[in-house]
Amino acid sequence: MKRIFSGIQPSGRLHIGNYFGAIKNWLQLQNEYQCIWGIVDYHAITVPYKTDELEERVIDCTASYLAAGLDPEKSILMIQSKVKAHTELTWILNTISPISWLERVPTYKDKSKQFSSNLNMGLLDYPVLMAADVILYKANAVPVGEDQLPHLELCREIVRRFNHIFGKTFPEPKAIIKKGAFVKGLDGKNKMSKSLNNCIYLDENPDDIWEKLSTAVTDPQRVRKTDAGNPEICNIFSLHKLLSSKSQIEYCKVGCQTADIGCLECKKILSENIIQELSPIRARLIELKKNKKYLKEILMNGIEKSRKIAEQTMTEVYDKIGIKYKFLK
DSSP states (O other), X not given: OOEEEEEEOOSSSOBHXXXXXXXXXXXXXXXXXXXXXXXXXXXXXXXXXXXXXHHHHHHHHHHHHHHTTOOTTTXXXXXXXXXXXXXXXXXXXXXXXXXXXXXXXXXXHHHHHHTGGGOOHXXXXXXXXXXXXXXXXXXXXXXXXXXGHHHHHHHHHHHHHHHHHHOSOSOOOEEEEOTTOSOBOTTSSSBOOTTTTXXXXXXXXXXXXXXXXXXXXXXXXXXXXXXXXXXXXXXXXXXXXXXXXXXXXXXXXXXXXXXXXXXXXXXXXXXXXXXXXXXXXXXXXXHHHHOHHHHHHHHHHHHHHHHHHHHHHHHHHHHHHXXXXXXXX
């Protein structure tokens, strides 16, 4: 069975952008691949964070993975920092990765503007660590959104360069692009993000969901209820495509184009569908977070399995780059 690696940063509570953009797609993939799902905490510390909150975020992320349906019997759930080979392989890859390659990655340019007061080496080197995350497990594929394709292409370039210099070692991971990978935030401009405060969290209660949706940005053409709109540029309609039935989508589309329904009615339909989708996840999430012993068992088992795979890869890498040092045995 071919292998997949992907991960989510424990940078706060998971939201529906994480769910539709990643986790929901993973539920099917875990039946088709050997999957390793990482809580990538080293990536999370490249931007300002509170050290006393990180552990709780890891716990929350673990519980969210499981509440959303990831099966620890089918997949490996692990924490990136607990497998030391991630950073060790990153350093080795750094020695063959031109700085110019890293500077052209769009995410670095965006992060440079967002965190201009904290332009650390981790932000620049982020894609190399991501490449190490993937190829450490010799993953054949990575589920990504279109906005992440530059990262994956850089990973493939690094793989080709390593294989050219040291001999065939790693497969070139392919992209698995799924529907809904890019989920717009409630601001109607950016990708849904915790840092931009434009998201709906998996554990939101119904009242909070409606409060956020009621003030969310909609079609800019509809200044008044009587104005005809264009659903294809409407942020709320993009969420309908992920959550609503075909008949509801058509009803909202036609109603918007003809001004027969207002944005508030459209939002109410969406709100009901979000609540229906998230209610069972929220209930499981609350129960799982009470059982930290179970969460620990899942993670420790996943970390141990990950370490074994990583050690096999690093033994091969040491040999290829000439630092195996047989005379020390």
